[in-house]
Amino acid sequence: MKDSKLSHVDSDGNAKMVDVSEKSVTKRTATAQSIVVFPEAVFDRLSKDNFLGKKGSIIQTAIIAGTMAAKKTSDLIPLCHPLALNKIQLDITPGNKQLEITATVKCEGKTGVEMEALTAASVAALTIYDMCKALTHDISITETKLMAKEGGKNAFNR
Amino acid sequence: MKDSKLSHVDSDGNAKMVDVSEKSVTKRTATAQSIVVFPEAVFDRLSKDNFLGKKGSIIQTAIIAGTMAAKKTSDLIPLCHPLALNKIQLDITPGNKQLEITATVKCEGKTGVEMEALTAASVAALTIYDMCKALTHDISITETKLMAKEGGKNAFNR
Amino acid sequence: MKDSKLSHVDSDGNAKMVDVSEKSVTKRTATAQSIVVFPEAVFDRLSKDNFLGKKGSIIQTAIIAGTMAAKKTSDLIPLCHPLALNKIQLDITPGNKQLEITATVKCEGKTGVEMEALTAASVAALTIYDMCKALTHDISITETKLMAKEGGKNAFNR
Amino acid sequence: MKDSKLSHVDSDGNAKMVDVSEKSVTKRTATAQSIVVFPEAVFDRLSKDNFLGKKGSIIQTAIIAGTMAAKKTSDLIPLCHPLALNKIQLDITPGNKQLEITATVKCEGKTGVEMEALTAASVAALTIYDMCKALTHDISITETKLMAKEGGKNAFNR
Amino acid sequence: MKDSKLSHVDSDGNAKMVDVSEKSVTKRTATAQSIVVFPEAVFDRLSKDNFLGKKGSIIQTAIIAGTMAAKKTSDLIPLCHPLALNKIQLDITPGNKQLEITATVKCEGKTGVEMEALTAASVAALTIYDMCKALTHDISITETKLMAKEGGKNAFNR
Amino acid sequence: MKDSKLSHVDSDGNAKMVDVSEKSVTKRTATAQSIVVFPEAVFDRLSKDNFLGKKGSIIQTAIIAGTMAAKKTSDLIPLCHPLALNKIQLDITPGNKQLEITATVKCEGKTGVEMEALTAASVAALTIYDMCKALTHDISITETKLMAKEGGKNAFNR
Numbered sequence: 001m002k003d004s005k006l007s008h009v010d011s012d013g014n015a016k017m018v019d020v021s022e023k024s025v026t027k028r029t030a031t032a033q034s035i036v037v038f039p040e041a042v043f044d045r046l047s048k049d050n051f052l053g054k055k056g057s058i059i060q061t062a063i064i065a066g067t068m069a070a071k072k073t074s075d076l077i078p079l080c081h082p083l084a085l086n087k088i089q090l091d092i093t094p095g096n097k098q099l100e101i102t103a104t105v106k107c108e109g110k111t112g113v114e115m116e117a118l119t120a121a122s123v124a125a126l127t128i129y130d131m132c133k134a135l136t137h138d139i140s141i142t143e144t145k146l147m148a149k150e151g152g153k154n155a156f157n158r
Numbered sequence: 159m160k161d162s163k164l165s166h167v168d169s170d171g172n173a174k175m176v177d178v179s180e181k182s183v184t185k186r187t188a189t190a191q192s193i194v195v196f197p198e199a200v201f202d203r204l205s206k207d208n209f210l211g212k213k214g215s216i217i218q219t220a221i222i223a224g225t226m227a228a229k230k231t232s233d234l235i236p237l238c239h240p241l242a243l244n245k246i247q248l249d250i251t252p253g254n255k256q257l258e259i260t261a262t263v264k265c266e267g268k269t270g271v272e273m274e275a276l277t278a279a280s281v282a283a284l285t286i287y288d289m290c291k292a293l294t295h296d297i298s299i300t301e302t303k304l305m306a307k308e309g310g311k312n313a314f315n316r
Numbered sequence: 317m318k319d320s321k322l323s324h325v326d327s328d329g330n331a332k333m334v335d336v337s338e339k340s341v342t343k344r345t346a347t348a349q350s351i352v353v354f355p356e357a358v359f360d361r362l363s364k365d366n367f368l369g370k371k372g373s374i375i376q377t378a379i380i381a382g383t384m385a386a387k388k389t390s391d392l393i394p395l396c397h398p399l400a401l402n403k404i405q406l407d408i409t410p411g412n413k414q415l416e417i418t419a420t421v422k423c424e425g426k427t428g429v430e431m432e433a434l435t436a437a438s439v440a441a442l443t444i445y446d447m448c449k450a451l452t453h454d455i456s457i458t459e460t461k462l463m464a465k466e467g468g469k470n471a472f473n474r
Numbered sequence: 475m476k477d478s479k480l481s482h483v484d485s486d487g488n489a490k491m492v493d494v495s496e497k498s499v500t501k502r503t504a505t506a507q508s509i510v511v512f513p514e515a516v517f518d519r520l521s522k523d524n525f526l527g528k529k530g531s532i533i534q535t536a537i538i539a540g541t542m543a544a545k546k547t548s549d550l551i552p553l554c555h556p557l558a559l560n561k562i563q564l565d566i567t568p569g570n571k572q573l574e575i576t577a578t579v580k581c582e583g584k585t586g587v588e589m590e591a592l593t594a595a596s597v598a599a600l601t602i603y604d605m606c607k608a609l610t611h612d613i614s615i616t617e618t619k620l621m622a623k624e625g626g627k628n629a630f631n632r
Numbered sequence: 633m634k635d636s637k638l639s640h641v642d643s644d645g646n647a648k649m650v651d652v653s654e655k656s657v658t659k660r661t662a663t664a665q666s667i668v669v670f671p672e673a674v675f676d677r678l679s680k681d682n683f684l685g686k687k688g689s690i691i692q693t694a695i696i697a698g699t700m701a702a703k704k705t706s707d708l709i710p711l712c713h714p715l716a717l718n719k720i721q722l723d724i725t726p727g728n729k730q731l732e733i734t735a736t737v738k739c740e741g742k743t744g745v746e747m748e749a750l751t752a753a754s755v756a757a758l759t760i761y762d763m764c765k766a767l768t769h770d771i772s773i774t775e776t777k778l779m780a781k782e783g784g785k786n787a788f789n790r
Numbered sequence: 791m792k793d794s795k796l797s798h799v800d801s802d803g804n805a806k807m808v809d810v811s812e813k814s815v816t817k818r819t820a821t822a823q824s825i826v827v828f829p830e831a832v833f834d835r836l837s838k839d840n841f842l843g844k845k846g847s848i849i850q851t852a853i854i855a856g857t858m859a860a861k862k863t864s865d866l867i868p869l870c871h872p873l874a875l876n877k878i879q880l881d882i883t884p885g886n887k888q889l890e891i892t893a894t895v896k897c898e899g900k901t902g903v904e905m906e907a908l909t910a911a912s913v914a915a916l917t918i919y920d921m922c923k924a925l926t927h928d929i930s931i932t933e934t935k936l937m938a939k940e941g942g943k944n945a946f947n948r
Contacts, residue, residue, distance in 0.1 A: 015215040019561035057173040060692045087809035144299035177719035218534045245335035331531040373489040376850045403651035457618035493877035647847040689805040773934035778927045
């Protein structure tokens with residue numbers, strides 16, 4: 001365990017935002033993933049259509065939704081700081097019966113962009129779900145996790 | 159596969175919102191889950207503190223964040239219809255090294271609330287992550303999926 | 317006390333949104349007020365300028381801000397239901413060293429619009445504060461309260 | 475009166491945002507309060523329940539709502555600048571038949587965070603109202619005002 | 633002139649939202665257009681690339697942005713009513729040195745969806761601009777107008 | 791054509807946000823216009839009323855709506871970076887059967903504010919449309935374009 005206390009909980013147990021006033025501004029990057037798993041028949045059919053619903057819109061729509069969601073992170077996660085993001089990139093690639101989403105976010109600020117990367121990946125995954133749910137509800141979103149971060153006090157690499 | 163076409167993709171491959179004009183208004187419910195998995199030492203410590211960061215704020219904050227996110231679903235997922243929700247309920251319970259989130263959403267409308275339930279569960283999971291990330295980044299969000307839906311053309315039950 | 321329990325708290329003490337599924341749709345109206353109190357010299361000056369900052373923008377801006385805020389109520393108050401509003405009206409009139417805001421909101425729905433009226437009045441008051449704070453910080457917002465409601469289970473009239 | 479003109483009104487009387495381009499970036503803090511006054515019987519009951527609706531959710535929910543609202547200030551108040559906030563803290567304590575909210579906001583920017591602190595306190599107060607309105611509508615929100623600010627051209631302390 | 637008064641202005645000249653309480657719920661549709669005009673060389677190049685930036689993202693991104701913007705109309709236009717939309721469709725087709733956007737919106741409500749269709753078309757146009765502005769700033773957005781509406785008191789057809 | 795590639799499209803054709811990490815922070819300004827054209831009889835009547843709906847609200851409301859929209863630009867345009875704006879100013883003046891909107895936005899950042907100025911002008915134009923549409927639907931919004939920008943790699947002046 002890298003830290004000895006939960007930074008978001010004050011001495012009375014009430015939720016509070018961490019004070020980043022004294023932290024220095026550095027360039028920060030975080031990469032997160034999320035995976036959308038399909039039943040084989042559904043995946044085969046999506047795959048045969050190039051995972052694209054004819055002209056690419058499933059992946060395109062999910063990339064755009066994830067990009068826009070990264071910008072809403074501090075509006076969704078109560079104790080996140082609002083940050084000016086320098087870059088949001090999502091990549092979605094087919095794997096074994098699954099679509100694999102990778103989201104990388106960069107900023108130059110006093111706190112990291114892990115939550116922005118995780119939110120981008122999660123909302124891209126939800127969007128894929130939404131665009132495929134007419135085919136099946138046997139879809140699950142799994143392994144949403146941080147893959148790497150750098151630029152803050154502690155780097156992290158899976 | 160319950161349906162023979164992807165309802166969100168038009169004949170040119172461009173994304174489009176489904177037309178629900180001719181669907182009838184019915185009472186609809188959907189339940190989704192999401193699971194947050196911790197390293198054992200972190201989970202034990204959270205558990206010893208009653209998963210609560212002293213006075214309960216991790217679970218409380220996640221429940222509120224998930225509730226508010228359900229109301230933002232159509233703002234996050236590009237092709238979702240805006241819906242007047244009648245009820246949003248989140249429950250978060252400890253399991254084996256994990257917190258299990260269940261989100262149930264109800265509406266009376268022309269289209270279902272699966273995405274609202276999935277979004278509520280996902281954002282609650284992201285909030286738990288955010289509130290625990292000072293302890294570890296070895297947290298993953300898994301098994302985000304629909305558990306049940308009723309009130310539309312097809313019921314679903316896992 | 318009109319009711320024997322707090323409707324927003326479940327048996328475990330966790331926040332939850334009230335289930336309005338079984339409530340009937342009725343026409344509902346609520347009126348709220350909020351009052352902005354100024355130091356005498358500041359009020360006199362504003363008054364001499366017709367409370368208007370030359371061409372009326374303080375009151376106009378506050379009316380528009382309050383109107384827009386009423387539409388954001390369910391995004392601001394965690395357990396409020398999203399509602400389709402039929403009407404939002406704000407009136408702001410000068411009193412004794414104070415500007416008096418009245419906000420009336422109407423909808424046709426399963427739950428009342430008290431919070432929408434209170435939010436509209438509060439944000440109009442905050443906007444007046446913002447537009448006058450270059451003159452003084454000795455402004456206070458007071459007596460934000462419900463004046464009347466009708467159309468639900470219980471009418472209320474102050 | 476600390477200033478000789480209303481900074482938000484241009485020479486034609488139209489609303490305009492102040493130009494902060496030439497202001498320097500400094501660390502800024504503002505503290506605001508808002509007070510929620512209850513009828514005695516309602517307050518006693520809330521007090522007996524530790525103001526908490528069994529497990530604390532009234533105060534917890536209000537703290538979270540106020541924190542999230544501070545981040546929405548520039549979306550609510552038409553002429554506010556968007557700011558990257560370093561810290562938002564809300565405290566809610568019981569007084570004589572009332573709950574007293576204090577909100578402190580910090581940023582490092584070209585303009586102050588008074589409106590953010592006032593918005594946080596106001597929305598926390600509205601949330602308390604919402605969570606108690608099943609008991610009574612005889613609640614009023616009062617004395618919403620700035621308590622202190624520092625870091626800009628003029629400090630302020632009540 | 634179809635109407636003898638400006639419905640959004642009250643007797644004091646203050647902005648107000650129209651009261652639609654007494655209007656009946658009907659199915660409503662509106663179609664709007666907006667046109668993005670390019671310099672010939674830029675248009676030719678975009679055209680040669682199938683207006684698509686290699687795999688179609690300009691048009692796809694604009695369609696998604698317009699769809700999402702339609703849902704934000706009442707948050708953008710101060711006196712618009714929030715509406716539950718049944719359908720949003722955008723089509724973007726190349727013309728003579730221009731991209732032509734058509735947006736159709738449907739709802740079942742007490743007021744029309746003209747502003748939703750116009751907002752969808754406008755934001756799609758702005759998105760096209762944004763995605764092409766690295767090539768030139770000699771782009772203009774023109775002829776944003778209503779093409780047809782039906783379902784309300786007065787139909788309209790250009 | 792000032793640039794040899796579309797900066798928003800990656801090598802696979804998927805939409806991506808430009809990485810501004812290595813760009814330097816400079817003071818940036820952009821000015822955009824949009825024009826709302828009316829039928830002569832409608833314009834004359836609006837003009838006779840001083841374009842103001844009795845006490846000025848059409849222009850006032852449009853100025854406020856445009857100001858607030860500039861702050862929402864990165865929420866509307868998928869690949870726009872969120873920016874801390876220093877100044878937003880809208881001017882609306884009558885011309886020949888038309889209202890002419892000019893929007894100027896300033897920031898100190900790594901990327902320009904063209905889209906913010908264009909969004910402000912567009913939403914102000916939509917708001918004018920909304921406030922006059924009870925009189926006629928023969929209104930069109932035209933010539934939305936950038937007038938000038940400075941502070942980035944390339945200045946622009948029409």
